[in-house]
Amino acid sequence: MARTPHPKKDIEMALRYAEWQGWRVEVGGSHAWGKIYCPYNSEVCRCGEFCITSVWSTPKNPLQHARALCRVVDNCTLNQLRGGKVPQPRRES
Amino acid sequence: MEYLFTLNYLLPAHDCDPDVLVERLGAGGCTDALVGTGLAGRLALEFSREAESGEAALLSALSDIKRIIPDARLVEASPDFVGLSEIADIVGVSRQNMRKLMLNHAGSFPLAIHEGSASLWHLAEVLSWLEARGGYALQHPVIEVARVAQSVNVAKEARRVGTPSAELVALLG
Numbered sequence: 001m002a003r004t005p006h007p008k009k010d011i012e013m014a015l016r017y018a019e020w021q022g023w024r025v026e027v028g029g030s031h032a033w034g035k036i037y038c039p040y041n042s043e044v045c046r047c048g049e050f051c052i053t054s055v056w057s058t059p060k061n062p063l064q065h066a067r068a069l070c071r072v073v074d075n076c077t078l079n080q081l082r083g084g085k086v087p088q089p090r091r092e093s
Numbered sequence: 094m095e096y097l098f099t100l101n102y103l104l105p106a107h108d109c110d111p112d113v114l115v116e117r118l119g120a121g122g123c124t125d126a127l128v129g130t131g132l133a134g135r136l137a138l139e140f141s142r143e144a145e146s147g148e149a150a151l152l153s154a155l156s157d158i159k160r161i162i163p164d165a166r167l168v169e170a171s172p173d174f175v176g177l178s179e180i181a182d183i184v185g186v187s188r189q190n191m192r193k194l195m196l197n198h199a200g201s202f203p204l205a206i207h208e209g210s211a212s213l214w215h216l217a218e219v220l221s222w223l224e225a226r227g228g229y230a231l232q233h234p235v236i237e238v239a240r241v242a243q244s245v246n247v248a249k250e251a252r253r254v255g256t257p258s259a260e261l262v263a264l265l266g
């Protein structure tokens with residue numbers, strides 16, 4: 001069953017990326033639009049707090065929020081161990 | 094300027110329902126933070142906060158949490174405590190490269206907070222040292238926010254033991 005898409009395009013793209021990496025997306029909340037769940041949330045996973053990350057309905061900066069969500073997926077320890085993308089140092093202008 | 098930093102909190106037993114807390118954070122204007130609730134009794138907030146300075150960014154975030162979850166206790170502000178790999182990642186060099194730099198300048202490289210199987214440094218001190226040495230294109234917001242994070246963490250720790258005696262301070266050199 002297809003889930004409800006996020007109204008902000010950038011965030012919807014980040015959610016699809018998370019799903020593609022095996023994360024589960026759950027819709028629900030008011031200020032919160034929903035949550036993403038790490039597929040490896042297990043005893044050996046060291047990601048900790050961000051194994052469950054909230055997604056805002058109307059974040060202050062949707063693009064920034066989308067980037068932050070992708071960062072959580074890329075930072076996942078087990079994802080990296082199984083050969084996932086390793087995040088590069090952040091470059092700001 | 095936009096500042097990126099993370100605050101980790103220990104939640105009080107009487108106020109630790111993640112869904113309720115996330116809604117309160119949203120209502121309280123913290124939608125510039127990514128909220129992590131993957132560990133029971135813990136809360137992590139990765140802020141991307143717009144502010145005049147790193148200090149203003151961090152202090153306003155701390156004050157928001159104090160207001161929204163009054164009994165939450167700050168565990169750590171990051172980026173501050175870092176190991177060699179993290180330093181290398183932030184600076185954009187290899188871990189081996191960073192290790193060589195540290196060993197070649199053992200006399201002037203910032204002192205570790207803890208040395209052991211996993212040694213730790215204060216990120217701000219390492220970045221300031223690299224900046225003084227020159228040749229590294231460092232991101233200014235990172236140094237600035239790391240300095241404030243260090244003040245926050247050190248102040249929080251110092252409060253646990255009280256003011257050190259004059260005798261102790263003299264001995265530390």
